[in-house]
Amino acid sequence: MPGIAIGVSAGALLIALGLQGQTQPAFEVASIRRNLTGLQRGGGLAAPQPGGRFVAIGATLRRLVGDAYDDMQVFGGPTWIDTDRFDVNARSEHDRPPAEIRRMLRPLLAERFRLVVHTETREMPIYVLSTTRADRTLGPRLRESDVTCAREARAFVPGGTPGSPLSCGDFRLGARTLTARGMAMRSLARLLGDRAGRPVVDRTGLGSVYDVEVEWSSDLGLQQAPPASAGAAELAADGLSLFTALQEQLGLRLQAARGPVEVIVIDRAEPPTPD
Numbered sequence: 001m002p003g004i005a006i007g008v009s010a011g012a013l014l015i016a017l018g019l020q021g022q023t024q025p026a027f028e029v030a031s032i033r034r035n036l037t038g039l040q041r042g043g044g045l046a047a048p049q050p051g052g053r054f055v056a057i058g059a060t061l062r063r064l065v066g067d068a069y070d071d072m073q074v075f076g077g078p079t080w081i082d083t084d085r086f087d088v089n090a091r092s093e094h095d096r097p098p099a100e101i102r103r104m105l106r107p108l109l110a111e112r113f114r115l116v117v118h119t120e121t122r123e124m125p126i127y128v129l130s131t132t133r134a135d136r137t138l139g140p141r142l143r144e145s146d147v148t149c150a151r152e153a154r155a156f157v158p159g160g161t162p163g164s165p166l167s168c169g170d171f172r173l174g175a176r177t178l179t180a181r182g183m184a185m186r187s188l189a190r191l192l193g194d195r196a197g198r199p200v201v202d203r204t205g206l207g208s209v210y211d212v213e214v215e216w217s218s219d220l221g222l223q224q225a226p227p228a229s230a231g232a233a234e235l236a237a238d239g240l241s242l243f244t245a246l247q248e249q250l251g252l253r254l255q256a257a258r259g260p261v262e263v264i265v266i267d268r269a270e271p272p273t274p275d
Helices: 061-068 098-103 105-112 147-154 185-196 232-238 242-250
Strands: 029-034 045-049 053-059 073-076 086-091 116-131 142-144 171-173 177-184 200-202 209-215 252-268
Touching: 029 105, 045 061, 045 098, 053 061, 053 098, 061 073, 061 086, 061 098, 061 105, 061 252, 098 105, 116 185, 147 177, 147 209, 171 185, 177 185, 185 200, 185 209, 200 252, 209 242, 242 252
Parallel strands: 073 252, 116 200
Antiparallel strands: 029 086, 045 053, 053 086, 116 252, 142 209, 171 177, 177 209
């Protein structure tokens, strides 16, 4: 396996480099190329694929680091990790579970981007995602995906054509709409966290994948104060908030809280070496 740059700071943990006293599985072949289309939004698309593959289209380095480290929130790093975008096509010699494929990104990113990270636990504002009802009854626009869609979601390859039918495992996020097929609650929490400016912790207890349709009218999205919080009354005239839409349409609740969150901190990153 290619050499891995190890940070010199005392906080640079072995787990951050994916080295835990054993050889870290590595991709047999990996291509990382700069994406220059300029069409992507957010962090880009990235997902493990059948056959031990990982595919990303227009993904930022921050998104790739988050994927590699179990959807943990990522702090630090140079400004380009949020603006430069990359296409990744990596293949392992053997088929592997999705979680293992994601972790195989760690040595790849360390090699190609000279990435050095460490973990920290920080006390910070969070949102807790939970079901509105104690019996976990779902809202009318949150439906458990059928078995076929659930299977297709696990094999989903990102990169569908805009306007084409939504594939299982894909989602579309508009200014005031979110539509998804075959979405896990963990993925929904991450998506909401990206827009909320704070981590969203999934405590729904819902382990399946779901079809999601939610609409709201407020321009503020998750920047609007949650219901019953200070400032919410003044913003009510702006329209239906995403907080309220989640409750009424999906049967889910976002509650503001504070709590310890384990995060990834980037100590060093460089533009990738050529393939």
